[in-house]
């Protein structure tokens with residue numbers, strides 16, 4: 001009798017594992033109990049591009065990857081992504097809730113991980129504020145150019161041996177901090193910046209590990225001895241970041257002038273909006289918890305992504321002397337002096353723009369894009385996918401697709417130039433900011449920063465690799481976004 005019960009239970013267990021829970025999903029590798037497909041993320045396929053390439057070859061352009069107990073439908077083919085996530089975008093705007101995020105954020109707060117009405121309200125508000133900074137007052141460009149000038153001065157102090165990762169980090173960090181809290185980083189508060197950066201780096205590194213995925217899905221694993229330490233580090237860094245942001249917001253709250261509608265930074269704008277909703281339940285969506293999470297989202301998403309892209313772009317150009325020469329030739333012809341380059345020069349510098357585009361493509365910063373959930377029943381490539389299924393448009397597979405970008409691992413800015421005219425070509429498959437309604441909210445700011453930092457850096461300085469590292473590595477260091485390994489450069493003023 002006991003044997004019969006055991007066999008029946010085993011039968012039911014394997015029936016569920018092999019068939020029942022996968023029956024309506026696109027095919028994919030066998031999910032193991034507890035870990036799902038995380039066992040596939042071995043060192044040889046990290047940071048993830050190769051794993052998706054293998055799975056695409058094995059199962060086709062749409063397959064299911066199990067993040068622990070969570071099935072994630074993964075779409076790797078550009079035509080499918082365009083047809084569904086862009087043309088039918090309203091059905092792909094949800095986000096999955098990860099238990100650890102909910103625990104730390106105290107709910108589905110913020111923008112990156114919020115969904116439904118909160119996401120609509122908060123994304124709209126953020127875009128409105130960022131647009132206001134960018135358009136009316138042109139505050140955005142002014143703030144970025146201040147940092148460009150500061151970057152140039154920093155380099156001039158010790159041009160013989162520069163680690164540009166640190167310089168870019170502090171510059172880009174200052175831009176986002178200034179937009180959020182109204183102040184930049186200099187010698188007087190560099191310790192604060194370094195603490196934020198250190199917490200963010202540790203957080204990103206751990207979040208990208210398979211074990212991070214596991215603890216993210218099952219926070220209770222943190223009660224077990226080995227994983228306890230891991231969860232504590234994740235909590236310490238993430239919560240620590242949010243606490244630092246809350247402190248800033250509370251300082252602002254103490255001095256805010258509600259009599260004026262003017263605001264000069266994001267937090268001030270948020271707090272003034274909060275005041276307008278003070279008699280509504282939960283401040284009409286403008287709770288302090290929401291502010292903590294938005295600060296976290298904008299600071300973290302706005303900092304590392306842009307800074308790492310700049311560091312990659314410098315590396316790729318230095319490793320390709322013919323590109324370096326063309327960048328300098330264009331700057332000499334079109335600018336021809338050491339004046340500061342502004343966004344009004346953008347349409348004149350086709351080669352520079354093409355080089356930035358190619359850097360974004362090759363850096364391919366997010367091997368695993370953020371996941372969405374379907375907000376209605378949909379059908380993709382013959383698969384009927386129910387509402388609330390987790391689904392990911394895998395942009396990294398598109399940008400390394402050899403059918404679209406032949407020899408995808410080669411650095412060729414010419415891909416983005418029209419033959420003959422040399423004009424900048426619009427290539428719709430260049431999607432580093434993703435696509436559809438949840439496309440990156442900071443795209444405008446990021447593009448402005450990439451252009452202004454890159455063009456002014458090369459215009460001001462003749463840049464070479466430091467003699468101690470003439471062959472720097474292009475191997476990517478894994479995190480949520482890909483980092484280049486450290487290399488140093490030598491700068492000489494060109495004028």
Ligand code: HEM
Pocket residue numbers: 111112113123297298301302303305306309365366369370371432433434435437438439440441442443445446
């Ligand atoms: C080179 C720089 C950047 C890259 C490559 C990048 C890339 C991305 C990607 C791939 C997504 C995921 C979109 C999706 O769900 O499919 C995203 C989302 C997001 N990014 Fe960026 N990003 C960059 C800079 C920025 C900046 C500067 C900010 C802030 C000012 C920012 C804020 C956000 C936010 C808030 C989201 C979530 C949007 C939503 O869920 O509605 N990003 N970004």
